[in-house]
Structures are given as C-alpha cells and as structure tokens.
Amino acid sequence: MSKQEKKQQDPAVEEVPVEETQAQTEPQAAPQQEAAADPLLEELEKLRKQMDEKEEQYLRLAAEYDNFRKRSQKEKDGIYQGAKSDAVAAFLPVYDNLERALKQETADEAYKKGVEMTMTGLKEILSKLGVEEIPALGETFDPALHNAVMHVEDENAGENTVVDVFQAGFKLGEKVIRFAMVKVAN
Known part of the structure; x- marks a missing residue:
C-alpha cells in the first residue's frame, strides 16, 4: 500500500518519518528520567536526614547513659565512704579511752604493755581503712x-x-x- 492509500483509509493516522519520531522521544525521555530521579533524590535526602537524626539520638542516649553510670558510681562511692566514716566515728571513743589509759601512770607493766598493744592494733586498723x-x-x-x-x-x-x-x-x-x-x- 502506498502512503496515500493509507491516509485515505485512516485519516487520523499521520505518517511521521522515523527520524522525527526518534528525535521527539529522546527529549521526552530525559525529562522523564529527571522527573523519576528527583523523587529518588528527595527520598535519599529524606532518609539521610532521618539517619542523621537517629545517629544524634543514639549519641545523646549513649552520653546520657555514660553520665548516669558515672553518677551512680559516684553515689555508690559516696555511700560507701559515708558508711565507713560513720563506722570509724563509732570507734573513736575507744581510741580516746585507750589514749587516756596510756597517759596514766601505772605500776603494772603487763597492763601498760596490753594497752599499748591494743592502741597499736587500733591505729593499724584505722590506717588500713585510710583513716x-x-x-x-x-x-x-x-x-x-x-x-x-x-x-x-x-x-x-x-x-x-x-x-x-x-x-x-x-x-x-x-x-x-x-x-x-x-x-x-x-
């Protein structure tokens, strides 16, 4: 069939040379690729922002946990030191009495030696406790x-x-x- 016969059979169909068809489709394909790439880039940027936010949340949470751990350890140490100082304070009257006993003159050397040994032992214990x-x-x-x-x-x-x-x-x-x-x- 010739071109003219085809035109007569279907007037709505227009014949376009193949070169023109390719030229028309190529420019249209580039905007479609850009249009398709834009949502992907936007989605990628959105995901990057979400990832950055999550990373920042993670770092803050890690810092809060580290601060909590340090604060808890400091509180434990403080409680231990407080309990130790209270226990030592309860023994200080014994120290005072032994000190007074050492200052008193006595004829009994065994008694004096016993008091000295007790005082020496108490001082060693206090020293070991860091007092x-x-x-x-x-x-x-x-x-x-x-x-x-x-x-x-x-x-x-x-x-x-x-x-x-x-x-x-x-x-x-x-x-x-x-x-x-x-x-x-x-």
Whole structure:
C-alpha cells in the first residue's frame, strides 16, 4: 500500500518519518528520567536526614547513659565512704579511752604493755581503712581541720599556733570525720 492509500483509509493516522519520531522521544525521555530521579533524590535526602537524626539520638542516649553510670558510681562511692566514716566515728571513743589509759601512770607493766598493744592494733586498723590522724600540735590553726576550744596568750608560740590537743581529729581522704579539739595561742 502506498502512503496515500493509507491516509485515505485512516485519516487520523499521520505518517511521521522515523527520524522525527526518534528525535521527539529522546527529549521526552530525559525529562522523564529527571522527573523519576528527583523523587529518588528527595527520598535519599529524606532518609539521610532521618539517619542523621537517629545517629544524634543514639549519641545523646549513649552520653546520657555514660553520665548516669558515672553518677551512680559516684553515689555508690559516696555511700560507701559515708558508711565507713560513720563506722570509724563509732570507734573513736575507744581510741580516746585507750589514749587516756596510756597517759596514766601505772605500776603494772603487763597492763601498760596490753594497752599499748591494743592502741597499736587500733591505729593499724584505722590506717588500713585510710583513716589518718589530723596533725595538730605545733601546726597553724586551720578551722577546716581544728576546733579551737581555748585561746591562750603565749609569747613563745607563734600567732594562731596550736599549743595543746585535747582530742585527736581524724579524716578519711579529704573528709573530716572528727575535728581536732585544740588550744590556740593568740
């Protein structure tokens, strides 16, 4: 059939050369690819943002957990130190009594030796627990460590110097369990 006969049979069908058909479809294909690529890029960007948000949430959660863990450990340590200092404070009157007993003169050497051994044992136990006696005699008065119960005028002693200790003070690390009761020279 010739072209003209085809036109006469179906007037709606127009014959377009093959080259024109290919030229028309190619430009249309590029916008379709761009149109299809745009939603994919948008979806990719959306997923990246979601991933970034989730990563930030994860990092915050990890930081919160780490802070919680550290805070809990610090609280446990504080409770342990508090309990230990309370237990030591309960034994300090025994220390004071042994110290008074050592200062008393006695004719019984076995008794004196027994009191000395008991005091030595108590000091070793306190030392193992990390409890140390607060140095006081001859030191400069420090209100963070000493409790001044008396003041005395003494030219031989320097200003604010501890000249007598009535009761020994103790500390556990940096925490004062009991202040040293002292006499201070003005």
